[in-house]
Amino acid sequence: MTWDVLSMIGTIAFAVSGAIVAMEEEYDIFGVYILGIVTAFGGGAIRNLLIGVPVSALWDQGLFFQIALLSITAVFLFPSNLLKHWQKWGNLFDAIGLSAFAIQGAIYAVNMDRPLSAVIVAAVLTGIGGGIIRDLLAGRKPIVLRAEIYALWAIITGLFIGLGIATHPLELYTLFVIVTVLRVLSYTFDWKLPIRKFEAN
Numbered sequence: 001m002t003w004d005v006l007s008m009i010g011t012i013a014f015a016v017s018g019a020i021v022a023m024e025e026e027y028d029i030f031g032v033y034i035l036g037i038v039t040a041f042g043g044g045a046i047r048n049l050l051i052g053v054p055v056s057a058l059w060d061q062g063l064f065f066q067i068a069l070l071s072i073t074a075v076f077l078f079p080s081n082l083l084k085h086w087q088k089w090g091n092l093f094d095a096i097g098l099s100a101f102a103i104q105g106a107i108y109a110v111n112m113d114r115p116l117s118a119v120i121v122a123a124v125l126t127g128i129g130g131g132i133i134r135d136l137l138a139g140r141k142p143i144v145l146r147a148e149i150y151a152l153w154a155i156i157t158g159l160f161i162g163l164g165i166a167t168h169p170l171e172l173y174t175l176f177v178i179v180t181v182l183r184v185l186s187y188t189f190d191w192k193l194p195i196r197k198f199e200a201n
Contacts, residue, residue, distance in 0.1 A: 002107070002169045002172050002173070006100045006101075006103050006104045006107075006172070006176065007061075007064060007100070007104050008064065008067060009096060009097075009100040009176075010040075010096075010097050010100030010101035010104060011040045011041075011064045011067050011068050011071070012067060012068075012071045013093045013094070013096040013097035013100065014039045014040040014043075014093075014094075014097040014101070014130045014131070014134075015036045015037070015039065015040040015067075015068040015069075015071040015072050016036070016071050016072070016075050016093050017039055017090065017093045017094050017097060017131070017134065018035040018036040018037070018038060018039025018040065018072075018130070018134045019032050019033075019035065019036035019071070019072040019075040019076060020075060020090060020093075021035060021039075021134055021135075021138050021140075022034075022035035022036065022138065023075070023076070024138075025138050025139070029076065032072060032075075032076055033069070033072055035134060035137055035138065036068060036071070036072035036075075037065075037068055037069075037072070038130065038133050038134065038137065039130040039131065039133065039134040040064075040068045040130060041058055041061075041064075041065075041068070041130065042129050042130040042132075042133040042134070043101055043105070043125055043126040043127065043128065043129030043130040043131075043133075044058055044101075044105070044126055044129070044130075045058055045129070046125045046126075046129040047105050047108070047109075047121075047122050047125040047126045047129065050121060050122075050125060051108075051109055051112065051114060051118055051121070051122055053112075091184070091187050092184060094131065094143075094183075095180050095183035095184050095187075096180055097127075097130070097131070098127045098128065098131070098150070098153065098154060098179070098180075098183055099127070099153070099157070099175075099176050099177075099179040099180040099183065100176060101126045101127045101130070102123040102124070102126060102127030102128075102153070102154040102157040102158065102179065103123070103157055103161065103172055103175060103176055103179075104126060105122040105123045105124075105125065105126025105127060105158075106119050106120075106122055106123035106126075106157055106158045106161035106162060107161060107172075108122055108126070109121075109122035109123075109162075110161060110162065116158075116159075116162040116163065119158050119161060119162035120155055120158030120159060120162060121158070122158065123154050123155070123157045123158030123161070123162075124151055124154040124155055124158065126154075127151075127153075127154035127157070128144045128150065128151050128154055131143060131144065132144055149183075149186040149191045149192065149193055150183070150186070152193070153179045153182050153183050153186070154179075156179070157175065157179055160175055161175075
């Protein structure tokens with residue numbers, strides 16, 4: 001049940017995120033749907049490749065594809081005056097998607113009896129993979145490659161689940177809320193990881 005709920009939350013959040021970015025870049029309706037679908041399922045596809053699950057397993061998620069398509073359609077038909085608030089709420093959808101999919105990816109790896117390292121990788125790739133693909137296709141610099149804290153929250157999620165600290169539904173939902181809040185705080189207060197610039201002579 002927890003798996004399905006988190007999958008649904010992540011799918012909606014990232015499908016909406018991808019669709020909005022496509023509309024900001026003035027893509028046509030086909031481009032909006034493509035970017036929305038890729039954002040929602042790209043992270044899962046990358047995760048499956050790296051932990052040895054056939055990518056074709058994604059096509060078994062018929063319900064989630066329908067949810068993604070409905071979410072994208074709703075965004076596309078949304079009144080333009082309300083979409084202007086996307087800059088305010090867009091990062092929140094991204095934070096929700098990151099948290100939900102990071103937990104989902106970690107659970108997926110744990111259920112396959114993968115080691116802690118694979119659980120962390122699965123959490124990170126599922127949480128940020130779709131967003132990276134979205135930003136690259138939209139011609140933007142991926143958030144995760146900036147100094148802004150983003151992938152760190154997915155790593156922490158993988159650790160908590162891989163070490164068995166969060167296993168029961170209530171613990172997982174609590175982790176979901178905490179990671180979402182941390183992500184929101186990190187962009188609200190501009191928390192950054194250390195960077196080092198290289199200046200060529």
